[in-house]
Amino acid sequence: MTEKNSCATEDQRAADRKVRKQDYMVIGLGLLLLILSKVLA
């Protein structure tokens, strides 16, 4: 793998990690709101 391709792969992994981290945050917040809906209703 060339140096250029290796950099692009690293960037890609970093972007994927960022989106995945955001999705985990969404899952946590979403489930919290679902639980709150049950508690507060």
Add this chain to the structure above:
Amino acid sequence: MAQTQISQAQSQSLSTQIAKAIPGLILVVLVAIAATWAEGYIKGNFKKVYEIAHLNYVLLAIIFGMLIRNTVGVPSVLEPGLKYSTILTKTGIVVMGTKYTLASLVKVGTTSMIFIAVTLFGTVALMFWLRKRYEMTDSLAGCLASGFAVCGVSATVATGPAVKAKGQEMCYTIATILIFGLLALFTFPALGHLFGLTQNQFGAWVGVGIVNSAQVLAAGMAYGDEAGLMAGIYNMGRVVLLPFVVLYVVMLVLKNDSKSAGEINKTQFVMDKFPVFIIAFLIAVLANTAGLFSKEEVKMANTFMTWAFTLGFASIGLTTKFSDMKAAGKDGIVLGFIVGFIKAAFALVVVKFILPL
């Protein structure tokens, strides 16, 4: 705005990020409250205007946000709290799961998924066919193709590094997508009425015709609650296909570079890009199908969903700079708009005359 969305991944501790975000989030909440209040005021005092312009809280949150950003401006101390639109709208989508049952998802059915897939992959193919007439790099064409095919910002961020796009090419794509979506947001509801689309037909139309997920939901809700729900389902159908569309785009960009194309582990690629928040949406749907939510609980979840969306839309308005749109230039916008228009026209014909909605 686009630059801000791309460069969110900074290594700050969670507590520092939260502390920095609070001032901006307060502004977002104030705009959302103002939009909710204004909807009631317009509905009560200017019923005709409300009915004609469909000025509900969704559109008002975006309009108020844009007015603030592009007139008095937003101080830099508020900026960190304005970049959570994606998280807020995705959270709204998860909670939205309590409005569906498995039966309602199945009702959308195989035919609709085929329609969504054909539209998405067709958009990519069309973009790559038309791009030969325009001067642009493979990487920009790749970003535009996946951005206009799937769900805008997420697809662009997922594609950019894979096709070795420069930061400004990703920003350009995001700006183009948001301009298209903004125009669609304010014109599609009127067109829906003009063509006599039902709530379900309109929801399905914007679910594939508009690109950015938040704008899809905003347009759907501007037309009506049922249209908003249907737009949510179709948007989910698109989101599921995101990794496959991005893989297709990457293969098209790299087709002249067989060595790089050969290096891609396709299974790993799809796994890495799979939008895992869908799992939480499905949990909400399954919980509702199993009867775990009473009517009151669904109503409470609906309130949370509405607020998550209103806050998300207010954030979008507050980060929409007219100067970014102007700076985006001509060629990409022209190509993006041509493809976006053809895709929307195709989707309109299918939802109006072919799909059993």
